[in-house]
Amino acid sequence: MHHVSGSITLLFGALLVAMVLCLALEEKLHAKKSVIVGIAAVLALFLASAFGLVHRDPVTIMGHTVNLPIYIPGVDWEVIAIILGSSIFVDVTSKSGLFTWIAIKLTKASRGDPLILLIFYGLMTIVFSAVLNNVTAMIIVGTLSGVSLEKLGRMNKLLGFLLIEGLLTNVGGLLTLISSVPNIIVGNAAGISFVEFFLKASPYVILATTITIWMGGKVFGIERLATESEKADAQDKVAGFDENDGLGSQKFFWFGTIMTGLFILAMATASITPYIRELGLGYVALAFAAIMLTCYKATADRFYQAIDWDLLAFFGCLFIVINMMEHALVLEAIGEFVKPILALG
Numbered sequence: 001m002h003h004v005s006g007s008i009t010l011l012f013g014a015l016l017v018a019m020v021l022c023l024a025l026e027e028k029l030h031a032k033k034s035v036i037v038g039i040a041a042v043l044a045l046f047l048a049s050a051f052g053l054v055h056r057d058p059v060t061i062m063g064h065t066v067n068l069p070i071y072i073p074g075v076d077w078e079v080i081a082i083i084l085g086s087s088i089f090v091d092v093t094s095k096s097g098l099f100t101w102i103a104i105k106l107t108k109a110s111r112g113d114p115l116i117l118l119i120f121y122g123l124m125t126i127v128f129s130a131v132l133n134n135v136t137a138m139i140i141v142g143t144l145s146g147v148s149l150e151k152l153g154r155m156n157k158l159l160g161f162l163l164i165e166g167l168l169t170n171v172g173g174l175l176t177l178i179s180s181v182p183n184i185i186v187g188n189a190a191g192i193s194f195v196e197f198f199l200k201a202s203p204y205v206i207l208a209t210t211i212t213i214w215m216g217g218k219v220f221g222i223e224r225l226a227t228e229s230e231k232a233d234a235q236d237k238v239a240g241f242d243e244n245d246g247l248g249s250q251k252f253f254w255f256g257t258i259m260t261g262l263f264i265l266a267m268a269t270a271s272i273t274p275y276i277r278e279l280g281l282g283y284v285a286l287a288f289a290a291i292m293l294t295c296y297k298a299t300a301d302r303f304y305q306a307i308d309w310d311l312l313a314f315f316g317c318l319f320i321v322i323n324m325m326e327h328a329l330v331l332e333a334i335g336e337f338v339k340p341i342l343a344l345g
Contacts, residue, residue, distance in 0.1 A: 004329045008051055012328035015043060019321065034313035041317040044324035045071055053327040074323030075316050078282040082184050083312060085285025089263060090132050091303050092292040096256030097247040099128060099136075103144045104243035112152050112234025115217055115224045118161060121145060122213045125165045126205065129172025130179045131264065137172065141165050151237050160220025164212060171208045174201050177281070178267060181315065193271040194281070252295060263288045 019040040026033055048054045049070075058065045059073070093099075106124055110117040121141055128137035145161045173180040177187040177197040187197050216222070225231045247253050266284045270276050276284065293300045325331055 009329050009333055012325055013330045016325055032310050034310045037314050037317040041320040044321050048324045048327055071320045075319040078188050078280050079184050081282025082285045085289040086178055087307055088289035088303055089292050091306055093256045093260055096253045098256045099140050101243045103140055104241050107148050108238050108241055112238040113225050114222050118222050119213055122168050125168040126172035126209055129169045130175040134169040134173055138169050152234055157222055160222055164216035167212050171205055175205045194268045
């Protein structure tokens with residue numbers, strides 16, 4: 001702790017407010033969020049150095065003294081590693097056709113009944129959003145929803161399906177520690193394990209999923225088939241789906257399936273597995289990404305191009321800004337402001 005004048009705290013607070021406002025007006029400013037936060041990080045670092053809030057001191061790492069730039073320790077590299085590793089792993093694994101195979105299997109299991117199809121697709125959206133990113137989950141489920149409903153002659157229900165699935169991608173993003181970036185940041189900062197996070201979040205996800213599907217079915221009139229002839233006709237139509245169409249290689253399909261299971265297992269047990277618990281979830285994500293990339297070792301660079309570098313740069317710079325705000329006692333001031341509100345219960 002060090003003394004910081006109130007005027008300096010106000011200056012940094014104003015910078016933080018300006019950054020938030022610019023992020024809110026991102027589209028009007030025609031600027032990527034990484035650029036906005038990057039400029040804020042540059043200004044925050046310069047001001048912190050000018051006012052003597054930060055100093056470049058040697059750091060001892062594993063017995064070796066290293067001179068690190070002052071902005072390096074402020075970044076939560078575990079979070080960056082989890083996002084990077086998970087993104088590459090999911091992108092490569094999706095090429096195996098595993099997620100499409102699961103989706104078509106569930107479509108055939110529904111026998112073409114609209115309500116059962118909605119329930120299956122809703123649960124599939126939750127699971128996919130828990131292990132994939134929301135965009136990938138929505139592309140897979142949303143695309144198949146359109147194809148399935150067109151084949152069943154019920155395209156008038158597509159809007160309802162897509163809206164419900166869109167809502168459920170956010171619900172599924174609450175389920176696991178790696179479901180979304182906020183989960184990764186909060187879980188890593190609080191030291192919450194994968195299993196503990198899952199167990200605490202599950203009741204809320206189950207409740208929200210049940211209510212969303214029930215209300216969606218009521219609002220959009222998605223009901224079960226009434227007559228036996230309708231059921232038989234719908235079953236014949238979905239029977240034409242072939243889950244093996246999207247599989248390029250059976251060997252790669254099974255490899256992707258096994259690796260996905262091991263990835264989830266490794267994430268869930270990382271906090272208790274010897275040696276791995278010292279390395280953290282970031283190591284697990286990067287390790288599995290590296291293993292999957294061996295399947296495309298000659299063309300691995302195309303997966304690097306698909307990474308959301310804007311997101312990674314955004315969070316890297318955001319960590320720096322927050323770290324400088326901590327040195328300027330802005331976070332302490334916000335905490336003091338919120339304390340009376342929290343005291344009200």
